[in-house]
Amino acid sequence: MATKIAHAYPGQGAQFPEMGKYLSRKALQIATESFQKLITALEKQDKEILTETEFVQPAVYLVEASLMEKLPSPSLVLGHSSGEYAALVEARVWDVRTGFEIIRARGHFSASFAPKGFMVQIPSNSRQQVLGEFKSVYLAAINSEDRVVVAGVEADWKKLKEFLEENHVEYTLLHVSAPFHTPYMEKAAQRLRSFLEINPGKMPAISVYLNALKRVVQSYDDVIEGLTLGLTKPINWLETQEYLKRSEISTLVEVYPRPYLSKFTSFPTYNVSEFYHLTL
Incomplete structure (x- = not known):
């Protein structure tokens, strides 16, 4: 049986100060033309700005888009949270430039139409x-x-933190600024839906699994529905891994310079550089 490989893209939370050095010439040009403030933040390794939703989501996307330029086509692509946008670009639903504008819009809507919040x-x-x-x-x-x-x-x-500490519950506060994947994101989700409807995409050239749909995309309407629901519904990464098993995927390759998804993924997962012997 032929080896079936899936590519997985992490989302917000995977950022790190030196990530800007992994941008390709193409990704750098796209961002420079329309979002110079992001490029400046990456050059300065500005940790404060690079935790803000409006900046970090397109930054992580640009790194992923740069890496995918070097990769062969897999059997399946998927993402965790905002990583799904890079997965859709690898599947050629959008080109890299369009994907960048769409992930920028997602970040903007999330920052502007959702309350400040936490994820832990x-x-x-x-x-x-x-x-x-x-x-x-x-x-x-x-x-x-x-x-x-x-x-x-x-x-x-503050009250939740006190509760966790009083009850000796181990916790890790994530580097995000909004309560993603909850009903608090509904206003942002509806604006995202409208934006996606006026930015049509193509049918995927590679199978794309969207977490909110719990299946692969069959049409661009599926893309709109899956990404809109993805802002307000919880991610179930366990279900995603079960889908990989049912689809007879043998290997999951995390397309990112540093391990992130592999820290909580039980499915056999390799970093892109070690699996494809890339020099990053």
């Missing part, structure tokens, strides 16, 4: 305790069997 990773066995205590905090992601992410608005973070 906690043990799975603390999920019901936390959600039962805080009705305004929502499940945002099931990343692994033993870790989930919950999210809420900025005003709730």
